[in-house]
Amino acid sequence: MIHLDHAATSFPKPPAVLAAVRRWFESVGVSADRGDGANCVLAARTVAATRERLGALCGVPPARIAFVSGATEGLNLVLRALLAPGDRVLTTAFEHSSVVRPLVALQRERGLQLEVLPPDAARDLPAAPFAAALQRWRPRVCVFAHASNVTGTALDAAVICAAARDVGCTTVLDASQTAGLLDLRVGADVVVASGHKALHGPPGIGFVAAQPRVPLPPQKQGGTGSSRALDEHPTEWPQAFEAGTPNTPAIFGLGAALEWLAEQTPARLLARGLGHVDALAAGLAGKPGVRLLLPPPERRVPVLSFVHDTLDPSELGALFAAASVQVRSGFHCAPWLHAHLGTAAAGTVRLSPGPELTPADLATALAAF
Amino acid sequence: MDRYSRQTRLAGIGLEGQRRIRASTALVVGCGALGTHAADALVRAGIGRLWLVDRDIVEWSNLQRQVLFTEADAERGLPKAVAAAERLAAANRDVAIEGHVADCTAAFLATLPALPDVVLDGTDNFPTRYLLNDWCARHQRPWIYAGAVGTEGAAMVVPVGGPCLRCLWPEPPNGADVGSCETAGILAPAIAAVSAFQVAEALKLLVGATPSRGVYTCDVWRGSYQLLALRAEPAADCPTCSGRAFPALDAPPASAVTLCGRDAVQVDPPDRRDLDLDALARRLGSATARLERTEHLLRFEADGVRFSVFASGRALLFGVQDPLRARALYDRWIGLS
Numbered sequence: 001m002i003h004l005d006h007a008a009t010s011f012p013k014p015p016a017v018l019a020a021v022r023r024w025f026e027s028v029g030v031s032a033d034r035g036d037g038a039n040c041v042l043a044a045r046t047v048a049a050t051r052e053r054l055g056a057l058c059g060v061p062p063a064r065i066a067f068v069s070g071a072t073e074g075l076n077l078v079l080r081a082l083l084a085p086g087d088r089v090l091t092t093a094f095e096h097s098s099v100v101r102p103l104v105a106l107q108r109e110r111g112l113q114l115e116v117l118p119p120d121a122a123r124d125l126p127a128a129p130f131a132a133a134l135q136r137w138r139p140r141v142c143v144f145a146h147a148s149n150v151t152g153t154a155l156d157a158a159v160i161c162a163a164a165r166d167v168g169c170t171t172v173l174d175a176s177q178t179a180g181l182l183d184l185r186v187g188a189d190v191v192v193a194s195g196h197k198a199l200h201g202p203p204g205i206g207f208v209a210a211q212p213r214v215p216l217p218p219q220k221q222g223g224t225g226s227s228r229a230l231d232e233h234p235t236e237w238p239q240a241f242e243a244g245t246p247n248t249p250a251i252f253g254l255g256a257a258l259e260w261l262a263e264q265t266p267a268r269l270l271a272r273g274l275g276h277v278d279a280l281a282a283g284l285a286g287k288p289g290v291r292l293l294l295p296p297p298e299r300r301v302p303v304l305s306f307v308h309d310t311l312d313p314s315e316l317g318a319l320f321a322a323a324s325v326q327v328r329s330g331f332h333c334a335p336w337l338h339a340h341l342g343t344a345a346a347g348t349v350r351l352s353p354g355p356e357l358t359p360a361d362l363a364t365a366l367a368a369f
Numbered sequence: 370m371d372r373y374s375r376q377t378r379l380a381g382i383g384l385e386g387q388r389r390i391r392a393s394t395a396l397v398v399g400c401g402a403l404g405t406h407a408a409d410a411l412v413r414a415g416i417g418r419l420w421l422v423d424r425d426i427v428e429w430s431n432l433q434r435q436v437l438f439t440e441a442d443a444e445r446g447l448p449k450a451v452a453a454a455e456r457l458a459a460a461n462r463d464v465a466i467e468g469h470v471a472d473c474t475a476a477f478l479a480t481l482p483a484l485p486d487v488v489l490d491g492t493d494n495f496p497t498r499y500l501l502n503d504w505c506a507r508h509q510r511p512w513i514y515a516g517a518v519g520t521e522g523a524a525m526v527v528p529v530g531g532p533c534l535r536c537l538w539p540e541p542p543n544g545a546d547v548g549s550c551e552t553a554g555i556l557a558p559a560i561a562a563v564s565a566f567q568v569a570e571a572l573k574l575l576v577g578a579t580p581s582r583g584v585y586t587c588d589v590w591r592g593s594y595q596l597l598a599l600r601a602e603p604a605a606d607c608p609t610c611s612g613r614a615f616p617a618l619d620a621p622p623a624s625a626v627t628l629c630g631r632d633a634v635q636v637d638p639p640d641r642r643d644l645d646l647d648a649l650a651r652r653l654g655s656a657t658a659r660l661e662r663t664e665h666l667l668r669f670e671a672d673g674v675r676f677s678v679f680a681s682g683r684a685l686l687f688g689v690q691d692p693l694r695a696r697a698l699y700d701r702w703i704g705l706s
Binding site (some may be wrong): 075241310311312314315318319321330331333335347369 | 475608628629630631633635663666675679680683685687
């Protein structure tokens with residue numbers, strides 16, 4: 001199976017990631033801060049090192065990195081912690097359901113005022129209109145996807161975050177599609193990402209990276225391994241966001257993935273992925289009936305959506321599957337975007353290559369239909 | 370016992386036979402033409418418990434031959450197992466009737482509270498028949514194969530100990546090669562003729578009489594009815610009769626997944642096949658609308674649903690959301706799962 005679905009999850013994982021997960025199961029077996037044995041110390045050391053690596057990746061102190069089950073949990077917790085009744089929230093039509101659905105639920109519960117910025121005809125959302133909207137609308141919170149999981153459009157997050165800061169707006173960056181590919185030190189107040197996409201960690205682990213200036217009170221209560229005698233959940237970070245037994249094997253895996261990533265460098269992985277996208281786009285463009293939904297070339301991640309005049313995306317998905325190529329067809333959990341792309345009826349076919357692919361893999365994929 | 374007086378007068382049944390029938394449980398798999406005929410006859414004959422399983426709904430095209438259903442059932446689109454159970458309960462209140470709206474899979478069979486005394490085949494596809502074959506072989510229960518298409522029918526008792534369906538055909542026939550009622554049509558008396566044999570054999574099994582050996586075949590249009598002799602012993606290399614393997618019990622069922630945000634279901638056969646789309650197109654012929662063979666796939670419309678079928682066996686069914694219904698339509702029109 002040729003994996004062209006890295007926007008969903010990366011595969012295969014680096015061998016070191018598997019080895020680290022296995023090491024936990026074989027010889028560690030316990031959580032950090034949950035006991036006095038030598039293995040607890042070992043676990044604590046790896047968890048702390050992983051926090052440090054993530055802190056460096058996002059430009060926050062390690063104590064402001066909370067491990068969560070994934071970006072979905074992280075975004076839910078952050079939005080619930082940040083948003084007060086009647087708040088004005090600015091967001092974009094690119095958002096994934098992990099932002100859209102919490103916002104819609106909070107809109108119902110807390111009467112939020114939502115403003116959704118659409119992409120332009122080139123499937124871009126430049127920083128200038130974004131900054132203008134911040135000025136005009138004066139939201140209290142702005143939450144946006146660093147890059148679209150449908151079109152691969154990457155937003156100019158540094159400029160947008162600076163503009164938000166100018167109007168006193170708190171920014172939440174959904175870096176699910178960019179962590180491991182783009183620089184996350186863009187000045188966002190909070191960065192949330194999952195560990196199993198371009199970071200190449202295992203599923204079941206993600207993180208929230210919050211600047212110390214942003215108060216994020218607990219949204220779930222439970223055991224933390226600290227303040228054990230108290231019956232109130234601690235408000236100190238990262239315990240505030242880490243109720244319950246942590247997914248330590250996945251943290252071990254993510255730690256190894258971050259080490260691997262530091263050797264590979266995000267820039268190199270991005271370049272390789274974009275090279276694959278260019279090759280796929282060139283191949284697809286030569287096929288009659290294909291319409292590519294590419295973003296402008298300057299800022300993007302390795303995601304390529306397309307539609308076809310006579311073949312439904314689900315039919316194309318079946319043809320790729322028959323050629324042993326894993327792609328995604330349909331709406332990709334981006335409910336607001338398809339109306340703007342003209343793909344509201346059936347969605348798109350999405351190819352999202354990873355660094356491991358060979359030219360032969362790409363040729364196989366292109367021969368699927 | 371007035372109700373069964375005509376039946377108990379028969380030498381082969383008598384009061385003791387009637388008591389045995391009353392103490393028995395029958396499983397009828399599939400509630401189409403064969404299943405409704407069989408269920409109706411068994412309930413009227415005074416069986417103790419009847420379990421019906423069918424995943425499909427009543428449609429207008431069923432009324433020509435599926436005797437338990439009414440126009441009201443078709444209008445309401447009632448599940449066949451529900452409509453049949455209701456009708457049967459009105460025919461004989463003494464029978465414990467359970468209608469299951471479900472796919473007859475190994476997992477479903479495992480949920481039955483007990484083993485039935487006899488299993489009657491009312492299915493329209495071979496994968497399910499092989500499942501019944503293997504399940505009955507493993508649990509030492511007799512089953513009775515039956516099938517009808519056009520004006521012809523065939524039926525056969527598969528006794529405990531074989532010979533079984535695998536002794537005759539080690540592998541299920543390819544769906545593309547088998548005619549179906551949808552494409553070849555079906556004359557109701559062909560069903561009745563096959564069902565008569567099937568139910569009589571079921572009653573014989575239940576009262577402890579010796580079942581017929583051989584394959585009963587008929588062509589009601591030609592007026593030919595015969596019992597073809599069959600060897601008495603299982604095939605020496607039959608894995609199922611020798612108790613070595615029950616492949617259909619281990620095979621996963623077809624998967625059917627509703628497509629996110631679409632009025633469509635994707636059906637995948639349990640393992641990839643090389644489906645001859647040209648042969649399928651020829652077989653479907655005029656029975657379907659808007660038949661279109663493209664370079665990559667075969668499209669057609671049937672039963673109000675748009676099908677896209679791929680050589681791998683995968684199909685997309687547009688205009689349906691219920692996976693059970695999609696699987697039923699898949700088996701009906703594509704014929705393998």
